[in-house]
Amino acid sequence: MAVRRRRTADESRSLILTTAAERLRIYGLEGLNITGVAEDAGISHATLIHHFGSSGGMRDALAQKMTLDLVQDLVVALDAKVSPSELARNVFAALSEGGHGKLLAWRAVEGGSGQDFSVVREMFGKLLATTQKVLEVDTREDLQRIILLVATAAIGYGIAGDTLCDLLGMSEETVDGFPQWVTAQIG
């Protein structure tokens, strides 16, 4: 038997979740099985169960971690003192990078669990406040519409942006300037 490496519990959990996220990126949801993840991480699947209790426990933990990462990215995007022209660009970047689109799509096709949404509500409170400050929108309705448009477009972009740009035959410059163009439309 090869020499056995012993990590701290946190290190192991982190290694497992990183591996799982990578497998989600490559293989899709089917890649999130404990045997596959354990193999890629170079550990036994029994160890994985030891740390997360069950296969569902691992997936819940991954969804939670990815949600926190998403919120973190959004908070960073909003915390900087942004100009109106930068706001949509930041939100788009935050939502379309780092596999966040896959997280949202995953949640959309997931059956049960449900999990905790409080952190997302918190994020939206922040989003509302920052957007109102930056854009100086008149009515509450307009503010809601603007956020809904940017958020849905960013989500759709994170999920299908690459395919759509390809289908439309868009040049790289046009794609790059898209978030800024969106901001100009609603400004």
Added chain:
Amino acid sequence: MAVRRRRTADESRSLILTTAAERLRIYGLEGLNITGVAEDAGISHATLIHHFGSSGGMRDALAQKMTLDLVQDLVVALDAKVSPSELARNVFAALSEGGHGKLLAWRAVEGGSGQDFSVVREMFGKLLATTQKVLEVDTREDLQRIILLVATAAIGYGIAGDTLCDLLGMSEETVDGFPQWVTAQIG
């Protein structure tokens, strides 16, 4: 043994796919297993395999059917002589109803298969032509941006629209008028 009902192959395939779509809506991707679908459809899982060859065959057939339904809805939305103010509304309705959002999310988190995209390309050709005619856009870049915005927003809306509107505390009227408002922004 209860009396055995014998359908035509087409009827059986249709029954199975309808049941599968319903299970996808209710239980998510986990609901798309042949035993569960067969049980809900009131047939044996062996019959299901007889018609689709395998579990993956059933899922492929379902994805294909849902894609065709989506394209069909979009073609209808675009075939009518629409005014600019109706265009976005129609696209939004077509994408956000009938579980189309789940299809797109599914494709986003799916690993392999890949399947055929020609029908989607065809749809986008139509979308480009109709939009150009209706909106009379100056440059090709603007046309691409407009379509990208409407499409991504509609996709994001189909996947997360309900949740987002709830999080934002939007009134029903504001939600209903959203597609039209989007059209006004880009007009």
Added chain:
DNA sequence: ACTCTTATCTACATTAATGTCAATAATATT
């Protein structure tokens, strides 16, 4: 009526994934 096709079923086989358990060993603690 008769035959032919094939949709359907039951029963079984196979595979894959999940979960359990007791033993082992790496590290921290005393």
Added chain:
DNA sequence: AATATTATTGACATTAATGTAGATAAGAGT
């Protein structure tokens, strides 16, 4: 150095899903 803790593992058990095969029967065509 001795002890305690617990991360780790291999082997086993269980469950669930998928797939196979042969028999049956419903309906179409003659």
